[in-house]
Amino acid sequence: MSLASTDTTKSGPSMLARLVARQEVALLLCLILVIAFFSFTAENFFSVRNITNVLGQASLALTAGIGCAIVFISGEVDISIGSLLATIALPLIIIMNDTNSLVLGISGALLFGLIIGVVNGYLTAYAGINSLIVTLGTMFIMRGGVYLYTGQRAIPDDAALDSFIALSDGRLFNVVPYSAIIAIVLLAVFAYVMQHRPFGRQIYAVGGNPEVARLAGYDVRRVKFICFIISALLATVAGIILGARVGSAQHTAGLNFEFQVVAATVLGGVSLAGGIGSLTGMALGVLILQFLSNGLRGLGLPTEWQLVITGMIIIAAVAFDEAKRRRAIGV
Amino acid sequence: MSELTQSSAPRRFIGGQLLGSSQLVLGVILAVLCIAISIAAPQFYSEANIIAILRQCALVLIVASGMTMLIITAEVDLSVGASLAFVGCIGMAVLNSTHSLTLGLLAALAFSGAVGLFNGLVVTMLKVNSLIATIGTMMMLQGGVYLFTREAVQNHHRLAGFTDLGAGYIGAIPLPVVVAAVIFALAAATLRFTTLGRYLYAVGANERAVRLSGVRSQRLKLFAFVVTGLCVGIAGMILSSLMNAGQPTAGRGFELTVIAAVILGGTSLLGGRGSLLGTLLGVLVLKVIDNGIIILGWNQDLQMVVPGIVIILATYLDIVRNRANVG
Numbered sequence: 001m002s003l004a005s006t007d008t009t010k011s012g013p014s015m016l017a018r019l020v021a022r023q024e025v026a027l028l029l030c031l032i033l034v035i036a037f038f039s040f041t042a043e044n045f046f047s048v049r050n051i052t053n054v055l056g057q058a059s060l061a062l063t064a065g066i067g068c069a070i071v072f073i074s075g076e077v078d079i080s081i082g083s084l085l086a087t088i089a090l091p092l093i094i095i096m097n098d099t100n101s102l103v104l105g106i107s108g109a110l111l112f113g114l115i116i117g118v119v120n121g122y123l124t125a126y127a128g129i130n131s132l133i134v135t136l137g138t139m140f141i142m143r144g145g146v147y148l149y150t151g152q153r154a155i156p157d158d159a160a161l162d163s164f165i166a167l168s169d170g171r172l173f174n175v176v177p178y179s180a181i182i183a184i185v186l187l188a189v190f191a192y193v194m195q196h197r198p199f200g201r202q203i204y205a206v207g208g209n210p211e212v213a214r215l216a217g218y219d220v221r222r223v224k225f226i227c228f229i230i231s232a233l234l235a236t237v238a239g240i241i242l243g244a245r246v247g248s249a250q251h252t253a254g255l256n257f258e259f260q261v262v263a264a265t266v267l268g269g270v271s272l273a274g275g276i277g278s279l280t281g282m283a284l285g286v287l288i289l290q291f292l293s294n295g296l297r298g299l300g301l302p303t304e305w306q307l308v309i310t311g312m313i314i315i316a317a318v319a320f321d322e323a324k325r326r327r328a329i330g331v
Numbered sequence: 332m333s334e335l336t337q338s339s340a341p342r343r344f345i346g347g348q349l350l351g352s353s354q355l356v357l358g359v360i361l362a363v364l365c366i367a368i369s370i371a372a373p374q375f376y377s378e379a380n381i382i383a384i385l386r387q388c389a390l391v392l393i394v395a396s397g398m399t400m401l402i403i404t405a406e407v408d409l410s411v412g413a414s415l416a417f418v419g420c421i422g423m424a425v426l427n428s429t430h431s432l433t434l435g436l437l438a439a440l441a442f443s444g445a446v447g448l449f450n451g452l453v454v455t456m457l458k459v460n461s462l463i464a465t466i467g468t469m470m471m472l473q474g475g476v477y478l479f480t481r482e483a484v485q486n487h488h489r490l491a492g493f494t495d496l497g498a499g500y501i502g503a504i505p506l507p508v509v510v511a512a513v514i515f516a517l518a519a520a521t522l523r524f525t526t527l528g529r530y531l532y533a534v535g536a537n538e539r540a541v542r543l544s545g546v547r548s549q550r551l552k553l554f555a556f557v558v559t560g561l562c563v564g565i566a567g568m569i570l571s572s573l574m575n576a577g578q579p580t581a582g583r584g585f586e587l588t589v590i591a592a593v594i595l596g597g598t599s600l601l602g603g604r605g606s607l608l609g610t611l612l613g614v615l616v617l618k619v620i621d622n623g624i625i626i627l628g629w630n631q632d633l634q635m636v637v638p639g640i641v642i643i644l645a646t647y648l649d650i651v652r653n654r655a656n657v658g
Binding site: 123129130132133134136138139140141148152263266304306315318319322 | 639
């Protein structure tokens with residue numbers, strides 16, 4: 001697996017071929033293709049309003065996707081994020097209803113997310129349980145907990161604070177949604193950390209080859225532990241944006257969200273095997289899927305077709321990528 | 332590799348084999364659960380309740396039998412829940428139009444087998460990670476079933492044989508339980524006593540070694556995918572018989588229950604290790620918990636919380652026990 005990451009930098013005859021061989025460039029071309037296709041075919045697709053709308057819708061998956069990608073790169077998986085989205089809406093909405101304070105509500109939600117991240121991270125990194133099992137377990141526990149607490153009824157946001165509603169409705173200069181700006185800022189910060197800070201390198205090293213990372217003196221367990229905390233906190237931020245969008249704590253919020261994020265992340269070239277991929281790739285993967293579903297809706301196709309086509313594209317994209325990778329290493 | 336030798340080496344003592352596996356932990360958990368629930372609610376041991384538990388186990392066990400084989404080969408199938416719903420709708424639609432139980436069952440098996448074959452081909456020929464490939468199939472099936480029918484396919488044929496599929500009895504035992512037992516026995520015998528079964532373990536433990544020794548490893552994986560698909564077909568028809576309709580919304584989260592049962596039974600997601608006996612215990616533990624929650628009159632939403640805790644706890648206990656054995 002780790003062989004694949006080195007081959008693109010070493011060989012390659014022409015500049016252009018090398019550029020296209022880079023995952024992110026190929027993804028960017030795909031994204032441009034998708035946007036170009038729907039601009040010609042779907043009405044009202046290529047407008048500032050629609051494109052910024054899509055960015056706003058993508059902000060959830062972008063934010064949570066950062067955490068998902070980081071956990072993947074560290075060699076683990078986190079499928080509890082969908083349930084987390086529904087869970088943290090409870091402290092968020094309840095605290096805001098009680099105190100009328102956005103800061104307290106967000107703090108409560110983040111604290112809750114932090115606890116979940118610590119639990120996931122501890123059980124995986126220190127207790128040594130397979131992360132798919134741990135997060136499958138916490139996924140069940142959290143979803144069941146939300147059902148229990150709410151009695152399967154939505155808890156409305158009675159406080160209706162302007163600042164909270166602005167998280168979903170507000171736009172900077174009346175153009176770019178605040179939620180998209182939050183996602184882009186977080187993406188920039190974490191992309192910088194992953195590429196240019198020692199901690200980012202540690203995550204790649206731990207996911208690429210834990211034994212080598214350990215011998216190089218990295219604390220493998222601590223790195224993985226922190227990755228799970230990052231993932232849970234980012235999913236919490238996504239949950240806060242979702243809470244603002246729906247204006248309540250819904251027990252069904254974020255159902256299947258983890259699958260969408262995992263699919264977009266893998267589409268973006270982040271390997272489940274660990275150590276490979278970039279946040280830029282993940283972001284492009286999210287945007288491709290989001291523009292695709294928006295464009296298909298613009299063509300008047302029902303949601304069911306969107307699901308079918310998205311499924312096919314995920315399989316095709318990963319298959320294509322795999323074929324390219326195998327040709328590169330000459331299998 | 333050590334996992335491979337452990338699982339396929341000739342076994343000397345049945346007792347030693349039990350002690351040497353994670354099934355001991357599960358057996359103890361199951362026993363404790365049964366004792367605790369029956370102390371709190373004596374009706375737990377009534378014949379009616381035990382039959383109810385077995386009936387609920389049947390659906391999960393049928394699919395889990397195939398899934399155990401698949402996970403042993405180091406692959407996984409997340410599309411079984413979506414496929415379960417689709418199969419029920421298709422089977423019911425074919426029954427309505429042909430009034431033939433045989434044709435309905437064949438259509439269901441053909442469809443679910445084709446889904447398994449598709450998953451298998453994508454994974455083995457296109458080399459797509461099975462977690463992602465089957466998420467893709469899951470989306471396609473979820474969308475596809477709504478394109479096929481927007482509402483439940485009702486039972487218009489009134490075939491008695493179809494109702495028996497879910498509600499019938501053979502002697503005192505419900506038919507679904509008999510079907511599950513047969514499928515379980517076939518799968519267990521295949522895994523334990525046949526060369527095919529040993530190859531399935533070998534592919535999961537070290538695919539490269541298997542390929543280099545001249546066995547077509549891809550075909551083995553394909554086989555496991557198709558078997559899982561066919562199991563879904565049978566379970567889907569039983570489910571639609573029990574509900575007396577093909578529901579497009581059925582099977583939500585079913586894939587996670589099945590995988591949870593298999594993992595709980597000690598089958599490793601990394602492949603090469605696991606057993607159907609463990610899966611049986613895993614299914615029983617999950618369903619006894621479900622039943623206990625109902626019998627004790629607790630909130631039914633606990634049916635999600637408790638299994639989550641049990642999966643993590645059982646895996647952790649297994650790790651602790653392994654460490655103790657090694658050190």
